[in-house]
Amino acid sequence: NYVYVSQRYLTDYRVKEKDIIGKHHYEVFPDLPEKWRKVHQKALRGIVSKADEDKYIRDDGSIDWTRWECRPWYEANGSIGGIIVYTEVINEQKRKEEEIKKLNQRLKILIESIQQLSAVQSLEKVQDIVVKSARKLIGADGATLVFRENDHCYYMNEDAIQPLWKGKRFPVNECISGWVMQNKKSVVIEDIYSDERILREVYNPTFIKSLAMVPVNINEPIGVIGNYWKKKHTPTETEMQLLQTLADAAARAIENINLYAELEDRVKQRTEQLQAVNKELETFTYSVSHDLKAPLRGIDGYSKLLLDEYGDSLDEDAAHFIKTIRSSTLQMNQLIEDLLSYSRLERSHFKQEKIALKSFVKTLVSNFGEEIKKCGVQVKINIPEVDIVTDSTGLSIALRNFMENAIKFTCKSRNPEIEIGFDENPDYWIMSVKDNGVGFDMKYHERIFEIFQRLHRAEDFPGTGIGLAMVAKALQRMNGKAWAESKPGHGSTFFIELPKIKTI
Structure with missing residues (x-):
């Protein structure tokens, strides 16, 4: 039987002290669920039970969240004299926890939306992201994205339980979205039919009872995000801040798209x-x-x-x-x-074709047979049996010019040698033509690949200064590159690098 109850207990369980002192717990709460009877029986056997969060359903169907503990109390002789039940209604704590949980969910939606907006490159995609995110963000029944077009508000896109005004235009001075843009501030209207700024004939056919709007680009509004509810509703200050943050992100996305389009036009024109x-x-x-x-x-x-x-x-x-x-x-x-x-070469169209490299190089070298014999050049071809995919004309131009130069600049050497090599990595094929000729100073490296640039007198080494420029041009069109390594008196090594293409 009850011997004592606290005032908090009387308040939480909506009972009076005179109605329970001296009475058995099951008399006061005759419909007590079986689980509680078991808890009480455990306490009478010396077992402590407790819960930090438990649902309590009242007679009227309402729900309270409680924290409780049930433990035995002992007589002076050590025997169990009864039970003590500590209870606390934690509805406020539970409400705050739910608010935090809901806020975290909304922050997740907002972050995902901002990430999506930062990556889009079309206004259509921005519209779609904004209206869907705005509606989810604060639990609305509908959302619209409105842009200003001169003296009109253009309802560009929407996401709602019923159609609203997508594709329609209204005078700026006659609609609430125009008011938001002109006054550069958000608006919340709990009852649209009590606000003189609302055009009733426009809203009468819709489900809308309440609305909230925020400007897109608050300093110089270019549009508005509108949220709507079918029942009277007032969004919290936090919800409006979330919606404004989404609108700010949308403004930046639109600004970036316009800038990107402008740059793209400039690049195209250039x-x-x-x-x-x-x-x-x-x-x-x-x-x-x-x-x-x-x-x-x-x-x-x-x-x-x-x-x-x-x-x-x-x-x-x-x-x-x-x-x-x-x-x-x-x-x-x-x-x-x-x-x-x-x-x-400037006008030619390069094509990708499969080339048996070793055979290709041998054929190319054989075309220099007379010059090689005349100069007594020893040519080594260190190329494996490998197939590459590239343009044969461009490759021929590069290797032919390298060979011509190697023969020309080694011809007067004591023991002229030329070595053609090959290497590769996961992304590129690399070919080289090495000689032991006169070499050159590396400070002139960039210059030798420019048209009409020569490092030696024509009387000493004939040439037009166009060959290596053709190599550079050909490699550029093949998405490759050419370079050289050299030292005066110690020969030169010229390289070409071609991207690997696995399929034709």
Whole structure:
């Protein structure tokens, strides 16, 4: 039987002291669930039971959350005289825990939304993310995204339990979204029909009873996010802050998209300009080179005729002059041929094809048989039986120019050697042409791959200064690169690197 109850107990369980003192617990609470009877019986056997969080359903169906402990109390002689039940209604604590749990869930939604907005590149995607996130973020029955178009509010997108105004426009001065943008602040209306800013004829056909709106870009609003409820509802200050944070993120996303589009347009315009200039340059180079060959053939032909017909009657100086003219003509012709090749390279379309590399290199080297024999060059081909996928024309241009240079710059060496090597890593194939020729100073490394750049006099080592420029151009179009390593008097090694392509 009850011998004592606290005032808190009387309050929590809605009973009066006079109605329970002296009475048995089961008389006061005749419908007590069986689990409690078992708890009491355990206490009478000396067993302590407790719970930090338990649901208590009252007679009227309402629910209280309680923390309780049930333990025996003892007589002076040590025997169990009864039980003591400590209880505490923790509804407020439970409410706060639920609020924290709900806030964490909403923060998760907000963070995910911001992450998505930071990555999107289209306004359509922004609209979709914003309306869906806004509705979930504070548990609304509908959400809209509204943008300002001159003197109108354009309801661009929505996510709601029933259709609202997607695709419609309303005058800025006549709708609540316009008010938010003009006043640069959010609004909460618990009862829309008691607010004079609401156009009743617009809202009457809808489910909406309450609304909340926040501006997109609060300093200079470009739009509004609206949330709506079918029952009267007032969002908390925290919920409005979450919604405003989403609106700020949307503003930044839209700003980034506009900036990206502007930059893309600039890049496109610049690319088109560069393509036009390059095309003009290619056409000019080809035309000039082609047109120069006609008078050059005349100079060469007449100088040869002059030498053949009147060579015996010319003095030594005159004969030397004519030979110099012919030599210069041949050099000029080679320069024009190289310019034409460079121009054709600019216009060519590279293709991917499977190449048996060792066989390819052997064939290429055999084309230099006469020069190799003349200079006494020893050529080593250290290439495995491997297939690569690349453009055969571009590869041929690169290796042919490397070989030409290697032969030219080793020809006067005591024991001329050229070694063609191969290496690879997970991403690239690498080929090299190494010689023991004159070499060069590495401070000129970048210069040698530019057109018309030479490090030696034409009298010492003939050439036009276009070969390595063609290599660089070819490798650029093949998404590869070319470089060299050298030291004066110790030869040079030229490399090409090509990206691995597994399929054709």
